[in-house]
Amino acid sequence: MRCEICGKKIVGKPVKTKIDSSVMDVCRECSKFGKIIREPSRPRPTKAGVRRAPKRSRRPMETLYxxxxxxxxxxxxxxxxxxxxxxxxxxxxxxxxxxxxxxxxxxxxxxxxxxxxxxxxxxxxxxxKFEAGEEERIEVGGFRGATIGDIARIKRG
CATH class of the missing domain: 1.10.260.40 (lambda repressor-like DNA-binding domains)
Known part of the structure; x- marks a missing residue:
């Protein structure tokens, strides 16, 4: 995965950061430009003391046109x-x-x-129907999409 600001490859888990009003997956270095969003804490035990796994919705993938x-x-x-x-x-x-x-x-x-x-x-x-495979082939070929960092010059202070 690549940082949505600078475009560098992220090693490990990306940092969810709120910059202005957008939540983005960024690298550690770019996370200083916004507020890091912490993941919610683990679910509390139920009355019987048994933890239940969170329910995950299984939405089918949308077909793109x-x-x-x-x-x-x-x-x-x-x-x-x-x-x-x-x-x-x-x-x-x-x-x-x-x-x-x-x-x-x-x-x-x-x-x-x-x-x-x-x-x-x-x-x-x-x-x-839009073929999702086309995006993968483009990235393998070395071309990647533009990031915010490609478009906007970041003011470093």
Whole structure:
């Protein structure tokens, strides 16, 4: 794991630190820029004196989706093939005409909910599953994402 501020590889456990209003996993050196968040203490014994293991929620991993390239042209072409105006489409999905304009001109990318509405109504495919494996391949290749430290110059006093 890498420090979210300086980008150095963290050996051992990262330090959870609150910097401004964000909680980040950082290295020991960068933890001095914020307030270290302590982990909660162990659960107290119950009345019978037996400790119970904390319940862990098992949420399934969310499937990530992304909008395909050229989504504006796909939506516009299907809308026009049906003979609908932008106003007609906007009314059918309960959105403003300005939203349809921005989506078709690709100045705005629809969120997943809106993209699903458009897919269902127009019977098109503009969402695709995001492959998590791509991120791993990029990191193996030596490229890592930008950290806050890459973007902002830290004032050292």
């Amino acid at each position: 992304e909008v395909v390239e050229g989504y504006g042209e796909i939506i516009r072409a299907e809308r026009e093939s049906r003979g609908w105006s932008r106003e007609d489409l906007a009314e059918r999905i309960n959105e403003k005409v300005s939203v349809i304009n921005r989506i078709e001109s690709e100045r705005m990318e629809p969120d997943i909910k809106l993209a699903r509405k458009l897919e269902k109504l127009l019977k098109i495919k503009i969402l695709e």
